[in-house]
Amino acid sequence: MPFTYPELLTGEKSPGYYWSADAAARILRMNSTIKLIMVVREPVERCMSNYLQHASRQENFPSFESEVLLPDGRVNPRSPHVLNSDYDQFIDNWLDLFERKQLKIIDGNLLISDPHLVMKDLQEFLGIKQWIDKDFFKYDQEKGFYCYYNHSTTLKCLGDSKGRKHPVMNPITKQKLIAYFSPKNQEFFKKIGKTFKWENK
Numbered sequence: 001m002p003f004t005y006p007e008l009l010t011g012e013k014s015p016g017y018y019w020s021a022d023a024a025a026r027i028l029r030m031n032s033t034i035k036l037i038m039v040v041r042e043p044v045e046r047c048m049s050n051y052l053q054h055a056s057r058q059e060n061f062p063s064f065e066s067e068v069l070l071p072d073g074r075v076n077p078r079s080p081h082v083l084n085s086d087y088d089q090f091i092d093n094w095l096d097l098f099e100r101k102q103l104k105i106i107d108g109n110l111l112i113s114d115p116h117l118v119m120k121d122l123q124e125f126l127g128i129k130q131w132i133d134k135d136f137f138k139y140d141q142e143k144g145f146y147c148y149y150n151h152s153t154t155l156k157c158l159g160d161s162k163g164r165k166h167p168v169m170n171p172i173t174k175q176k177l178i179a180y181f182s183p184k185n186q187e188f189f190k191k192i193g194k195t196f197k198w199e200n201k
Contacts (some may be wrong), residue, residue: 018087019084019089024093024098035102041199043085043177043184044053048064050081067081068081088188091191095192104125105194106118112145115146129142143157
């Protein structure tokens with residue numbers, strides 16, 4: 001992290017911190033009063049999103065089913081797409097070291113559908129002036145989600161690797177993933193003290 005003046009907020013992000021065995025303790029040593037923001041998305045959707053991210057970088061990438069299911073048809077808990085979407089498995093690393101008030105857990109699905117509402121809540125969490133309002137977001141028909149509008153002539157959207165259209169998932173595979181993640185989601189919600197409306201049918 002760079003040096004920061006008292007009147008400034010400095011942030012950094014990487015999804016890999018969450019499931020790292022060492023990141024939480026190292027962050028605590030760096031700054032025990034830090035505020036942490038975690039964005040989580042409905043796990044089955046995240047499985048597919050993670051898969052597409054990897055598949056886009058390599059030709060002839062294996063099928064989604066072969067990546068998330070074992071040969072006998074059960075969900076493969078060691079698949080990186082499945083493992084990294086299992087929020088319950090890693091949350092204890094963070095809750096054991098940081099006070100709950102230091103951790104803001106955001107519903108990624110809500111961030112997509114109503115970014116202004118999420119940013120309003122986030123600014124309160126950070127203790128900063130509410131300067132990002134609904135006028136900072138414009139819906140981009142081509143991308144299919146809201147983009148940041150800096151009051152200039154252009155929208156600033158995430159790169160091509162974000163906002164990909166998800167293919168229709170095999171319904172049997174989808175139901176297996178829903179059944180696999182359902183109890184894990186409930187444990188995760190219990191630990192963080194809040195519930196997200198993750199309906200995936």
